[in-house]
Amino acid sequence: MIDFELTPEELQVIKAAHEEAEKLVRPIARYYDEHEHEEPSELINRLWEQTLKGQGTGLIGLGVGAVLRIEEACWGDAGLMLANPGSGLGGAAILQSGTSDQQARFLTRFSQGTPKWGAMAMTEPGCGSDTSAIQTTAVRDGNEWVLNGEKIFITGGARAFNNPGGLIVVWATVDKSAGRAGMKSFVVEQGTPGMRLEKLEKKLGIRASDTASIVFENCRIPYENILGSPEVRSTDSGSTAGFRRAMATFDATRPIIAAMALGVARASLDFVKEELEKQGVKIRYGVPKTKLTAIERDVMDMESAYKAAKMLMMRAVWLMSQFKPNSLESSMSKAKAGLATSYITQKAVELMGPLGYSRKWLLEKWMRDGKINDIFEGTGQINMLVVARRILEFSSRELK
Amino acid sequence: MISFSPSEDQQMIVTMVKQFATDEMRKIYRHCDESGEIPAQIIDKAWGMGFISSAIPEKYGGAGEEHSAVTASLLAEELAWGDLSMTMHILSPSLFVVPVLLMGTEEQKAKYLPAFCGNKFHSTTAALMEPHFNFDASALTTTAERKNGHYILNGSKCFVPIAADASSLLVYANEGGKTQGFIVEKGTAGLKISEREKNMGIKALATYELAFQNCKVPKENKLGGDKGCDFNTLMNCSRVALSAMAVGVARAAFEYSRDYAKTRIAFGEPIASRQAIAFMLAEMAIEIDATRLMTWEAAWMLDKKKDATKEASLLKNYADDMVMVATDRAVQILGGHGYIREHPVELWFRNGRGFTTFDGMAIV
Incomplete structure (x- = not known):
């Protein structure tokens, strides 16, 4: 039965998250944008004790409520939301492909003790969207794996690296000659020797979130830290399980990024509408296009772009919550949300003129923050490619 | 509880209408467009499926099912996928029935509704x-x-x-x-x-x-x-209906151009193997789905008796633009062949252009 009614529990989650965003996050959003790499410790500790610890892996976003919570948090501030303690994308990967043993071993900690962070390391200096070209190696040595390579653009990598209990899911190849089939993921615990924090990136936006480079040099981890099967079968069709699992992780995370994007977009949209209202400009819904002012048309276009992206996001999440395949739908939602958010936040700056461009207000920041959603977890173009291949039923060879 | 899954009944209706659209409408739509005529037999056949009478209460001779804008949107999309002209003809009586059903007086219902429950199309x-x-x-x-x-x-x-x-x-x-x-x-x-x-x-x-x-x-x-009547609600019902039809037309154009792009060979491979073509199709697919989901949401609001003015008017504007872009891209993907009346995309392109000008020409 088609239904758009949120449950009372979901509404409660949204309300609480909105209050947190408004009262705790917004007042410090500008400060941590201008003081990149400074730790918002007070907020982190408070959110951890107040909300995050109690929710554990429920935060990863496998349900409608969890994802809408993320939207609200990013309405507050996307950078600070990404700085929140929690198992993060690493947790999503462990949930996707870990055994129940591994899930217990690695994820339980995220609802206990001090704040902890999980992260995922995929991108390398030489490969971004083409994740099958990964050069980092994992070689088996007795009951250990030995990792070597460099990972960049790890969201939350520094917090996972620095804080006890942290972990990083690292993608590496166990057999370069096997191509995608050789790609596996490994859980590396904070404090493991052979792992070095190389660099913190300086970014256009989401500055409260750290983006780290980590180098692995003969980094030894227990054999049982591999997620999924260690088997590398030859080139038959079942051979790319590791790669497909990496992609399946994206199925889970892309709608989350879409929700983050929508949070930023709505922040801009709300600001614009409030300002217009203060100026006595009313948006007249239901009036023919020919009678609307340019600003009304712009705001309506922004609102419908938001709505379109939100619907696609909700469907992708709903499918996931029903344990139905959502690869096409999650890429659709990510592609659309990235575009819609870039458009909405940029238009908001334009419409508000000096209010938009000035750092006194947050619109210019949201425009910078929003842009990341069109880039990380697969650029808009990569997501379009995934969508195109799916609707055409083309392989990566048939549609490059 | 959020759900994007049509009910079993709705899925049955969609299957039935899709069959009708494929077997009947799609067989003659080009001829109808050229001749300007729709055979009475197809109108009567559609009438027999009970789109109009299903929501008329039993006491007036109808099936007495609950009037649902969501169900109507689902079937309007399928019909419009078959052909927009026929759809608007077939559903024209609902322009009369739905307002009477939703807002008519008892006398008006008793006087007018029984005539819609017979075997013949009631114009x-x-x-x-x-x-x-x-x-x-x-x-x-x-x-x-x-x-x-x-x-x-x-x-x-x-x-x-x-x-x-x-x-x-x-x-x-x-x-x-x-x-x-x-x-x-x-x-x-x-x-x-x-x-x-x-x-x-x-x-x-x-x-x-x-x-x-x-x-x-x-x-x-x-x-x-x-x-009197609450005209604003009727307009919202119309916006939803037209948007559902826009999705149907756009989907027809999308599917045709997708299949064409997979079989049309240029430079030794299907043109769909080029991102320039493939990305147009991906964008069409994304926008069609987004518009459909927005349609469902606005329809659901109507069914819940909520004020859907904002959602329905945002939707209508979005759907108007979407169907134009999608049908334009379909013509573009077929290139010269898209411009020739042997292929249907030029017809959908002309029909698609209409939506920005249509107001109140369909209702759910």
């Missing part, structure tokens, strides 16, 4: 649009004035589907600044039905311009009686 329609630039459904130039127990209608209308055959019309007019509906029976003095209009698209749908000159209707014919 009825509604007249909203007016032949001038800057048309605004909430500020009509056609007027209704109350005089001695009657209403006097004056003004002109256009794009009125199947008006020449209609036994009764629901005419929207401006009564003291508010849009209200008036039932006008065929042959009423002062109602003049002009020659059939010639349009760019939906050519198989017979539409007419109407003129009202001191056209006198009994006061009982005002939709909803003295208290």
Whole structure:
């Protein structure tokens, strides 16, 4: 039965998250944008004790409520939301492909003790969207794996690296000659020797979130830290399980990024509408296009772009919550949300003129923050490619 | 509880309508567009599926099912995928039935609804649009004035589907600044039905311009009686219906151009193997899905009796643009072949252009 009614529990989650965003996050959003790499410790500790610890892996976003919570948090501030303690994308990967043993071993900690962070390391200096070209190696040595390579653009990598209990899911190849089939993921615990924090990136936006480079040099981890099967079968069709699992992780995370994007977009949209209202400009819904002012048309276009992206996001999440395949739908939602958010936040700056461009207000920041959603977890173009291949039923060879 | 899954009943309806659209509408739509005629037999066959009578209460002879804008949106998309002209003809009686059902007085329901429960297509329609630039459904130039127990209608209308055959019309007019509906029976003095209009698209749908000159209707014919109707809600129902149809047309164009792009070889491989083509198709797929989901949401709000003005009008604007982009891209993907009438994409392109101009020509 088609239904758009949120449950009372979901509404409660949204309300609480909105209050947190408004009262705790917004007042410090500008400060941590201008003081990149400074730790918002007070907020982190408070959110951890107040909300995050109690929710554990429920935060990863496998349900409608969890994802809408993320939207609200990013309405507050996307950078600070990404700085929140929690198992993060690493947790999503462990949930996707870990055994129940591994899930217990690695994820339980995220609802206990001090704040902890999980992260995922995929991108390398030489490969971004083409994740099958990964050069980092994992070689088996007795009951250990030995990792070597460099990972960049790890969201939350520094917090996972620095804080006890942290972990990083690292993608590496166990057999370069096997191509995608050789790609596996490994859980590396904070404090493991052979792992070095190389660099913190300086970014256009989401500055409260750290983006780290980590180098692995003969980094030894227990054999049982591999997620999924260690088997590398030859080139038959079942051979790319590791790669497909990496992609399946994206199925889970892309709608989350879409929700983050929508949070930023709505922040801009709300600001614009409030300002217009203060100026006595009313948006007249239901009036023919020919009678609307340019600003009304712009705001309506922004609102419908938001709505379109939100619907696609909700469907992708709903499918996931029903344990139905959502690869096409999650890429659709990510592609659309990235575009819609870039458009909405940029238009908001334009419409508000000096209010938009000035750092006194947050619109210019949201425009910078929003842009990341069109880039990380697969650029808009990569997501379009995934969508195109799916609707055409083309392989990566048939549609490059 | 959020759900994007149609009910089993709805899925059955969709399957049935899809079958009809594939086996019947798609077989003759080009011929209909060229000749401007729709065979009566296909209209009657669609009538037999009970789209119009299903929501009419049993006491008037209908199936007595709950009126659902969501269900109606689902079937409108499928029908429009088959052909827009036929869809608007087939569903034209709902332009009369739905407002009476939702807002008519008991007397109006008892008087008009039973005629929709027979075996034969009951020609009825509604007249909203007016032949001038800057048309605004909430500020009509056609007027209704109350005089001695009657209403006097004056003004002109256009794009009125199947008006020449209609036994009764629901005419929207401006009564003291508010849009209200008036039932006008065929042959009423002062109602003049002009020659059939010639349009760019939906050519198989017979539409007419109407003129009202001191056209006198009994006061009982005002939709909803003295208290009138909630026209805004009817407009929202129309916005949802037209958007559902826009999705159907866009999907037809998408599917055809996708299949074409997979088989058309250029430079030794299918043109769909090029991102320039593949990304156009991906964008179409994304926008079609987004618009469909927005349609469902607005329809759901109507079913829940919530005010859907914002959602429905945002949706309608979005769907108008979406169907134009999608049908344009479909023509573009077929290139020169897209411009030739042997392929259907030019027809969908012409039909798609209509949506920005259609107001109140369908209702859920």
